[in-house]
Amino acid sequence: MADRSLILTLAKVLIAAAWVDGEVTQDEINSAKDLLFHLPHTAANAPGMRLTSREWSILEMYVESPVDAAERARLVSELQTALRTPEDKALVLDMLEEVVRADGAVSPEETAGLAEIKESIDQADTGLMGKLSRLFGGAVERRSEAAQGPNRELFYDDFVQNRVFYSVNQRLQAEGKSLSLDDGDLRKYSLAGALMAKVAQTDRTVTDAEFEAMAEALQERWDVARETAVFITEVAVSQISATQDMYRMQREFASLTSETERERFIEVLFLVAAADDQVSFEETEEIRLLANGLNLSHSQFIAAKLAAAGQSAP
Incomplete structure (x- = not known):
């Protein structure tokens, strides 16, 4: 038996x-x-x-x-x-x-x-x-x-909680490469990539403009090297799906970032959504839910939305 x-x-x-x-x-x-x-x-x-x-x-x-x-x-x-x-x-x-x-x-x-x-x-x-x-x-x-x-099962928690980080490491290992980033930073950037990809694929398609906006955000907001930013973005776009546990990813990202950093990240999400010249209602709602999951208030969400559009909060 x-x-x-x-x-x-x-x-x-x-x-x-x-x-x-x-x-x-x-x-x-x-x-x-x-x-x-x-x-x-x-x-x-x-x-x-x-x-x-x-x-x-x-x-x-x-x-x-x-x-x-x-x-x-x-x-x-x-x-x-x-x-x-x-x-x-x-x-x-x-x-x-x-x-x-x-x-x-x-x-x-x-x-x-x-x-x-x-x-x-x-x-x-x-x-x-x-x-x-x-x-x-x-x-x-x-x-x-x-x-x-x-034994990939040793990294089960990463697979469940931070799929992009797990997949980045799997690809690096398979290709015999490494990144000049410490573990904590790579975890944070991988989570950022996953959350940006979640917004970008709200309409089920990630455009070239949205991909570029994601890579630029990693470069400009966190000073990530261009090649590394593109690599993380590629993995994030390939891995994001409706089956991923967004709650866990948001919780971990919140634990790795300051409140100010998260506020600016919501701006980034709006810039990614606007990369194809329009921010849909569905994208706005996705960002609102993510902001809430990152422990930000509705007023902080509105301020980030206005800042991304080049406006000031009243």
Whole structure:
């Protein structure tokens, strides 16, 4: 009988397997979700058991960006340790095959990657000796070795609370680059980028003018280098979505900025909204809600709106 630990670990490996050729298709994502949705019953788990919202968020971390060979090896090692019965092993192998073939085309990279993963699963000992090995230290040793591999779950809080900061760091790590900013400043600028992007995409489209206004705001208001400002803006625009927890982002941004800084930031939001020559009612309402979430009064919101338009408050 598969347990919750096996289900979650298997889900991660399914996603890692889909990433073997460097991309994940929507068919592969849908296949993995469909299999996972039916897995609890297929694996004879407690009726009605489902992954929690936190567990789905963890899986989303693996869907969002590529899983390299080192991280895939860590996940496969964890899956080996989670296997308890021959039935578990058979289930895992069947599901791996189904997800990789979900888009109807299996690349050479996927074929090689699938063979590598299946070989590792085949080697997992689900018999009595394997259970004794886990009991007396074998599994502990394997988990210790696996822990040395990359583990994006260590940054789960950033993924949930400051998605742009998380994604900036993921891209920097993948590209072997770094920024000349300390952690606190990068967190703040990433949050600013996310909030600006939220306003810019109110009408579901971020124009070139709005993108440029966002990058210029980071440059002029916080003295961020041009290349860094553009990079943060690119990530912010690519990551903003209705599913992000704006309340958490506003709360963290408020904790990292002064009241005066937040007042001036509301001006920036109006300048971003006006970059395409008009500020819509929907954009104004979005900014009003953000101002409220940043602990600013309605009068401060109005003053910022007028300042952005080159007017003075009465």
